[in-house]
Amino acid sequence: QVQLVESGGGLVQAGGSLRLSCAASGSILSINAMAWYRQSPGKQRELVAAITSGGSPNYADSVKGRFTISRDNAKNTVYLQMDSLLPEDTAVYYCNADILGRASDYVLRKAYWGPGTQVSVSS
Secondary structure, three states: OOEEEEEOOEEEEOOOOEEEEEEEEOOEEEEEEEEEEEEOOOOOOEEEEEEOOOOOEEEOHHHOOOEEEEEEHHHOEEEEEEOOOOHHHOEEEEEEEEEEEEEOOEEEEEEEEOOOEEEEEEO
16 A cells, blocks of 8 residues: 655744655555645645656745755655745645555556645744
C-alpha cells in the first residue's frame, strides 16, 4: 500500500515561515508529479504548487515569490517552504502525488492524497 504523510503544519504569526514535508512510502516504483493543495472552510481545494519529476516547479499566483516547492527523489519526499505568510494562507494543506506502485501481482498508477496538515496564520 502506498501512503503519503504530511508534517510541519502549525500556528504562526503573519510574516512568519513554515516548512511542510510530505513523505511517500510503500511499494513505489516511481513518482511523477508531486503537488501541494490547500482548502479553507467554505472554499474549494486549490492547487498551491506542483513540481515535476525533473524538478520544474509551478505556483499559484497567490503564492509566487513567497512559497518554494522542492523534492528529494531519493527520499520520495516533497517540501513546501512558506515564507512571508499571510492570514489568507490559513488552510488545511494536502500533499498529492502521481505514483506508479506495485499492488500484489500488478502495477497501478494512481494519484494519492495525504490526510492533510493544518496551517494557521494569525494577524
